[in-house]
Amino acid sequence: MHSVGYRRKDLEKPQIAVVNSWTDVNPGHQPLRELAQRVKEGIWAGGCPGEFNVPAPCDGMAQGPGMHYILPQRDLIAGSIEAGGVPALMGAIKNYLHLDIELPMGGRLREYLESLADPDGKVIQTADNPLEEGGCFAILRGNLAPKGAVVKKTGVEPEMLRHRGEAVVFDSEEDIREFLLNRTVKPGSVLVVRYEGPKGGPGMRELSIPAAILVGMGLHTSVAMVTDGRFSGATRGPCVGHVCPEAWDDGPLAYVHDGDPIEIDVPEGRLQLLVPDEELQRRREAGIEKPNHPAPGVLAAYRKMVGSADSGVVWF
Numbered sequence: 001m002h003s004v005g006y007r008r009k010d011l012e013k014p015q016i017a018v019v020n021s022w023t024d025v026n027p028g029h030q031p032l033r034e035l036a037q038r039v040k041e042g043i044w045a046g047g048c049p050g051e052f053n054v055p056a057p058c059d060g061m062a063q064g065p066g067m068h069y070i071l072p073q074r075d076l077i078a079g080s081i082e083a084g085g086v087p088a089l090m091g092a093i094k095n096y097l098h099l100d101i102e103l104p105m106g107g108r109l110r111e112y113l114e115s116l117a118d119p120d121g122k123v124i125q126t127a128d129n130p131l132e133e134g135g136c137f138a139i140l141r142g143n144l145a146p147k148g149a150v151v152k153k154t155g156v157e158p159e160m161l162r163h164r165g166e167a168v169v170f171d172s173e174e175d176i177r178e179f180l181l182n183r184t185v186k187p188g189s190v191l192v193v194r195y196e197g198p199k200g201g202p203g204m205r206e207l208s209i210p211a212a213i214l215v216g217m218g219l220h221t222s223v224a225m226v227t228d229g230r231f232s233g234a235t236r237g238p239c240v241g242h243v244c245p246e247a248w249d250d251g252p253l254a255y256v257h258d259g260d261p262i263e264i265d266v267p268e269g270r271l272q273l274l275v276p277d278e279e280l281q282r283r284r285e286a287g288i289e290k291p292n293h294p295a296p297g298v299l300a301a302y303r304k305m306v307g308s309a310d311s312g313v314v315w316f
Contacts, residue, residue, distance in 0.1 A: 014047040016316060022053065031109075034101050083123035084116065092119040092127055140240060142272035143280070144226070144252050144262065147244035147310040152235060153266050157221050160238040161266040164274075165190040165224065166259050171291040172196065173205055173229070180213045187222035190262040194253045195291055196229030197246025198313045202295050202303045208232035211239045224264055226271070228253055228309075240264060240271060244310040248290065248303075255283040 018039050022032040036051055043049040090097065091113045099110035119126050136154040141147075153161070165188040170176040176193050179185070191210075198204045207229045214220050220237030228246035231239050245251035252273060256262075261274040273280070295303045306315040 010048045014316060016043050016047045016049050018043070018049050018051045020051055020053055031098065031101050034098060083120050087113070087116055088119050088124050091116050092124055095127065138266050138269060140264070140266070140269050140271040142263075142270045143277075144256070144273040145243045145271045146252070147308065148242070149226070149240050149244065149271050150242040151238070151240045151264075151266060152231070152233075155236040156238045156266060159221060160224065160264075163190070163224050163238060163264045164261060167192045167256050167262050169194070169256055169258050172293065173207055173210065176207075176210045177213070180210060180217070185214075185217070185219055185223060187219065189223050190264070191223060191225045192253065192256050192262070193225065193227040193229060194247035194256070195293055196227055197243075197248055197251075198306045198309060199303045200228065200246055200248035200290075200293055202293065202299050202306070204309065204313060205229045206232060207239070207241070208235055211235045211237055214239075224262075226253075226262065226264070230309075238264065238266075242309045243271070244308050246308065248293075249308065252280070254288050255280055257283075 018036050020032055020036040022036065040049040040051060084091070090109075094110075094113050097109065099108065099113070101109050103109060103112060121129065125131050132154050136152055138151050138153040140149045140151060166186075168179075168186075168189050169192045170179065171194060173193065173196055176191060179191075185191075191214075193207060193210070194200070196205045196207065207225070207227055208231055211225060211231055212235075214223060214225060215236050224238040224240065226240045226243060228243040228248075228251065229241060231241045243251065243253055247254035256273060263270065263272040263274055265272075302315055306313060
């Protein structure tokens with residue numbers, strides 16, 4: 001470390017890794033070099049940063065040829081391309097971008113965006129006339145998520161923005177997949193998938209496949225899903241993720257029982273387990289047995305040290 005310029009007093013500070021997937025052959029990753037530099041500048045205030053690179057395949061490359069279920073519908077993709085595609089979208093939000101970054105083909109982002117036509121305001125909205133005021137996500141809080149949970153509200157059918165139903169509890173992604181494929185799902189249910197957070201997974205697994213199965217079965221208009229894991233950005237339906245604290249960290253999700261009533265109110269930002277406080281305290285005092293989610297080798301260290309989703313899932 002000394003050979004690359006670190007001093008002894010630098011190494012006495014917290015060592016914080018900055019993992020960067022920058023590459024000049026993937027436009028979506030091109031701005032990450034400057035972003036990583038800004039992050040390191042912030043870390044130097046109290047720590048010692050070290051930057052590492054990782055492979056950067058996009059979803060399409062990773063999944064092979066053809067259209068896949070995680071992508072938006074084809075007419076939306078075609079319409080956005082005809083309206084100018086990603087460049088037009090970047091033009092719509094240019095006031096929020098770092099415009100002085102250099103582009104792989106030469107020049108700077110500012111110059112490139114200034115050469116484009118303005119968004120059409122139909123397929124691609126302007127920033128002052130968004131499709132959804134306040135953005136596409138909502139933060140929910142309540143006794144089931146004291147530190148918050150996240151839902152993509154623009155992917156939820158209007159009739160499911162407020163929902164109350166009985167919990168059906170699963171301790172892993174595999175368990176809910178098996179249930180959805182082989183059992184009868186009762187309309188009105190709230191499917192609770194726990195122990196899939198940063199520590200529990202370990203690694204905060206993505207539950208996009210169970211969410212896609214739910215939509216494929218036509219149940220996204222009557223059944224909700226709540227998890228301490230995460231979802232894809234393209235997930236549809238009333239899927240609430242990032243519940244904090246997670247079940248593995250003794251979060252309230254660990255004490256939900258089958259049949260418990262759960263209330264999801266997206267407009268009011270509420271996620272509530274409708275069980276008396278006295279009963280929840282009794283369950284806590286009785287204790288729980290965590291499921292067997294193996295964490296061999298470095299995953300054991302990760303589970304021990306990683307932080308909660310509400311603070312960025314930072315591992316140090």
